[in-house]
Amino acid sequence: xxxxxxxxxxxxxxxxxxxxxxxxxxxxxxxxxxxxxxxxxxxxxxxxxxxxxxxxxxxxxxxxxxxxxxxxxxxxxxxxxxxxxxxxxxxxxxxxxxxxxxxxxxx
Numbered sequence: 515x516x517x518x519x520x521x522x523x524x525x526x527x528x529x530x531x532x533x534x535x536x537x538x539x540x541x542x543x544x545x546x547x548x549x550x551x552x553x554x555x556x557x558x559x560x561x562x563x564x565x566x567x568x569x570x571x572x573x574x575x576x577x578x579x580x581x582x583x584x585x586x587x588x589x590x591x592x593x594x595x596x597x598x599x600x601x602x603x604x605x606x607x608x609x610x611x612x613x614x615x616x617x618x619x620x621x
Contacts, residue, residue, distance in 0.1 A: 517615075518547055528561040535606070537561050544618050546571075550604050551611035559604045566598040569618040573602075578610040595619065 524541040528548070535552040537559055546566070550559060563571075573596045579588035596602075596616065604612050 526565055528565075529559055535559060537604070539565065544569075546614075546616040548602075548614040548616070549611065550606060550613075552606040552609070554608050556608045556610075557606050559606065560601050561604065563596055563600045563602065563616075564598050566596075566616070567618075568598065571596050571616045571618055573600075574615040575602075576613045577605065578607040578612070 519540075519542040522540045522542055526539045528537040528539050530536040530538075533553065534555065535550065535557060537548065537550040539546055539548045539561075541547075544567075548561070550561075552559075573594055575592045575594070577590050577592070579590050602614065606612060
């Protein structure tokens with residue numbers, strides 16, 4: 515999280531319902547950072563990545579651990595390849611969120 519920039523070149527709201535949840539994408543140079551947060555209601559949000567360039571990206575996805583995990587502050591990290599046709603499947607725990615760092619694959 516220390517690598518997240520503090521200034522941005524572009525900001526987009528990908529999905530939101532005031533008082534319930536919000537998903538925001540921010541770009542710095544060619545890297546995108548997506549943050550999602552929900553209220554007390556667990557939910558699944560499916561934002562599209564259609565705003566990305568035509569490149570292939572690595573997505574580092576940091577999510578809340580499952581409710582069965584005894585350490586409720588535990589994060590789960592998944593890395594996968596995505597592109598502008600990808601729709602994320604963000605499963606948000608009650609009062610939780612998710613962070614995604616997207617960066618282009620080097621050829």
